[in-house]
Amino acid sequence: MNKCMKVSDQNFMPVYNRYPIAIEKGDGVYLFDNEGKKYLDFAAGIAVFAFGYNNKEYNDALKEQIDKIIHTSNLYYNVPAADAAEKFNKASGMDRVFFTNSGTEAIEGAIKLARKYAYNKTKTNDSEIISMNHSFHGRSTGALAITGQPKYQEAFRPLINGVVFADFNDLDSVKEKISEKTCAIVVEPIQGEGGLYPAKKEFLQGLRALCDENDIVLIFDEIQCGMGRTGSMFAYQDYGVKPDIMTSAKALGCGVPVGAFAATERVANAFELGDHGTTYGFNPLVTAAVSKVFDMFESYQLIDHVKEVSAYLEEKLDELVKDYDFVIERRGKGLMQGLELSIPAKDIIGKAMENGLIIISAGSNILRFVPPLVITKDDVDTMITILKKCL
Numbered sequence: 001m002n003k004c005m006k007v008s009d010q011n012f013m014p015v016y017n018r019y020p021i022a023i024e025k026g027d028g029v030y031l032f033d034n035e036g037k038k039y040l041d042f043a044a045g046i047a048v049f050a051f052g053y054n055n056k057e058y059n060d061a062l063k064e065q066i067d068k069i070i071h072t073s074n075l076y077y078n079v080p081a082a083d084a085a086e087k088f089n090k091a092s093g094m095d096r097v098f099f100t101n102s103g104t105e106a107i108e109g110a111i112k113l114a115r116k117y118a119y120n121k122t123k124t125n126d127s128e129i130i131s132m133n134h135s136f137h138g139r140s141t142g143a144l145a146i147t148g149q150p151k152y153q154e155a156f157r158p159l160i161n162g163v164v165f166a167d168f169n170d171l172d173s174v175k176e177k178i179s180e181k182t183c184a185i186v187v188e189p190i191q192g193e194g195g196l197y198p199a200k201k202e203f204l205q206g207l208r209a210l211c212d213e214n215d216i217v218l219i220f221d222e223i224q225c226g227m228g229r230t231g232s233m234f235a236y237q238d239y240g241v242k243p244d245i246m247t248s249a250k251a252l253g254c255g256v257p258v259g260a261f262a263a264t265e266r267v268a269n270a271f272e273l274g275d276h277g278t279t280y281g282f283n284p285l286v287t288a289a290v291s292k293v294f295d296m297f298e299s300y301q302l303i304d305h306v307k308e309v310s311a312y313l314e315e316k317l318d319e320l321v322k323d324y325d326f327v328i329e330r331r332g333k334g335l336m337q338g339l340e341l342s343i344p345a346k347d348i349i350g351k352a353m354e355n356g357l358i359i360i361s362a363g364s365n366i367l368r369f370v371p372p373l374v375i376t377k378d379d380v381d382t383m384i385t386i387l388k389k390c391l
């Protein structure tokens with residue numbers, strides 16, 4: 001254990017069990033620790049660095065903005081925020097966006113907007129949100145309340161009330177929970193932390209129909225599955241089911257802390273002056289990053305690349321399912337893939353790290369592959385070679 005690790009363990013809040021490496025820098029799809037060891041990275045900072053590390057075009061855009069201004073507040077307009085909002089809405093098909101500092105804050109905003117929409121209709125405060133078992137929406141108390149994993153919630157009750165849970169991919173279980181109080185249904189089109197489960201098309205279509213029939217707001221959490229990861233800019237676009245509110249974060253800024261919640265005009269107009277706010281949100285440094293990220297998705301033709309390379313990754317992961325009896329199943333979509341094991345994932349992850357490969361888990365027995373979107377087939381081959389050694 002080197003000095004950085006000791007100091008960290010003595011001074012940080014004791015909520016993370018970190019792997020014993022200290023990352024110093026990155027280049028392309030490789031990371032380097034502070035002892036000079038090189039790692040092929042199939043985690044991308046948890047689905048964040050779409051273009052890989054130390055990308056000159058991206059870095060230059062941020063440096064240029066730093067030299068102009070980093071922060072202004074929301075009392076004034078700024079050009080990078082305007083550009084980022086226009087590009088976000090064009091890419092997402094939403095009409096109005098609010099930039100936050102994280103995913104969990106994007107969820108908080110989505111909850112508030114859905115509640116306000118219901119409040120404007122009913123003038124009562126007893127609206128309910130339906131969320132899914134095994135979902136993950138963040139760690140602030142509102143987002144935690146709609147996260148369908150009791151182990152994260154138990155010690156922190158009371159969380160916000162008015163939340164009920166249904167089963168993912170089970171439309172009947174959602175129907176059972178619907179009442180005149182229901183103001184929103186929130187769902188990840190592909191469950192991430194919960195175990196890399198893609199929604200069935202009929203399930204999302206069914207939710208859309210339920211929401212239309214009952215004037216309920218449909219919220220898609222695209223924080224992990226959005227931004228090109230599953231082979232369309234946002235996962236909902238490939239499903240052909242459009243939400244009323246959508247959240248984004250992770251790869252949205254490719255490394256700067258930024259999230260967003262966005263909505264169609266009809267729903268967004270439920271908010272009035274003063275209903276929501278933030279000091280850092282919309283700040284010109286992070287929105288300059290967002291703006292650049294959208295430009296680069298186009299110039300790199302990244303969506304086409306994801307489709308091609310992810311088909312190859314799927315093929316290679318499927319071979320592992322065939323070859324090893326403790327590799328049970330492959331799940332996921334695009335470059336958001338999971339391998340369910342019958343053994344603990346952390347043993348494999350530790351071995352992989354020793355062999356120069358970074359992968360992460362989802363739950364205790366699922367290996368999660370969320371690499372930079374720019375990985376090549378050669379990188380996939382390298383990853384598979386190392387992984388086989390560890391398996």
Ligand SMILES: *Cc1c(COP(=O)(O)O)cnc(C)c1O
Pocket residue numbers: 102103104105107136137138139188192193221222223224225249250259
């Ligand atoms: C990561 C994640 C969040 C929380 O985002 P933070 O930036 O960590 O607050 C919410 N929803 C989903 C689907 C996520 O993957």
